[in-house]
Amino acid sequence: MIDKSFYTTLYERIMSQDRFLLTTHCGPDPDGIGGELGLNYLLNQSGKDSIVLNNDPISPMYRFLDPESQIMNLETLKDHSVIRDRTIVLIDTSEISRTGEIQRYADHNSIMAIDHHDSNGGHSDTIFQNPSVGSTSEIIYELLEIAGISLSSIVAHALYAGIVADTGYFRFGKTRSRTHEIAGKLMEYGVHPPDIAERLYNSAPAGRLLVKKILYNNLTVLEKDSIAYFHIKQSDWEQLGLVSDDLGGIVNELIEPYKIKAGILFTERSPNTIRVSVRSKGNANMLPAVAKYGGGGHKNACGATILLDLQSAIKEFIPEAISCIQNS
């Protein structure tokens, strides 16, 4: 049970300001997008001046969530003066360093964060972080309910997508009865779950199948079947016409077998830049391993970027991951 005062304090804090810039982490995901669209709607309905600006464009597979293109990005923003004198609200992260070039504007603006991750970089003036909630979209829904505002169809769809993406369709550990309740309320605004599932999970390019062939060729299982990992080279995913977002979620497959406690995907984004995506089950807390590389997330779903070549990154990281499993 989450203290109601968390939401009322957050609501009051937001309402005490007038101009906002909402942003999320690099590589915006459905939860970041849902949180942004939901909060932007709340602020606009409350007569506030709010814009949504991310470092990165939204990847093609998530663009259906923002049909009116309300979310801007730094690549296409022409007039940077609109950024001035706004409270920057980090959504789905509490670390300004994860927002890319948006952090350049941090010195001139106050920063607050609304987040549900377990880890916390602590670089915001005010952090509203609730790690017991399955998604940031749920936190934003609570604010809309406090305000008594009826939702638009776009907001309901985006929040629902954020919830199902972050809870793995109500499978992951932070799924609460309230999560299901909120999902039910969003359906009353016209959300049809099979449509969202189809758009989120059955709209991948064919290259996603072919990339799995390469990944599984590179599969290693160690430590009495408790840890599994695979890797992919930049040239391999690029040749298949994929962008790195297209690999999202594949790492979840590694923990499907009963005995596997942790699964790791090493993606070569560029030479000497390796993205490490980690998934684990139950008590296996993988945060200490990614924290060594400045990464973060949830204990069962986290990541980091390692600035080494692919083989060195694997060689360094796997012992860290093994010790996390042993210490959990």
Ligand SMILES: [Mn+2]
């Ligand atoms: Mn999230």
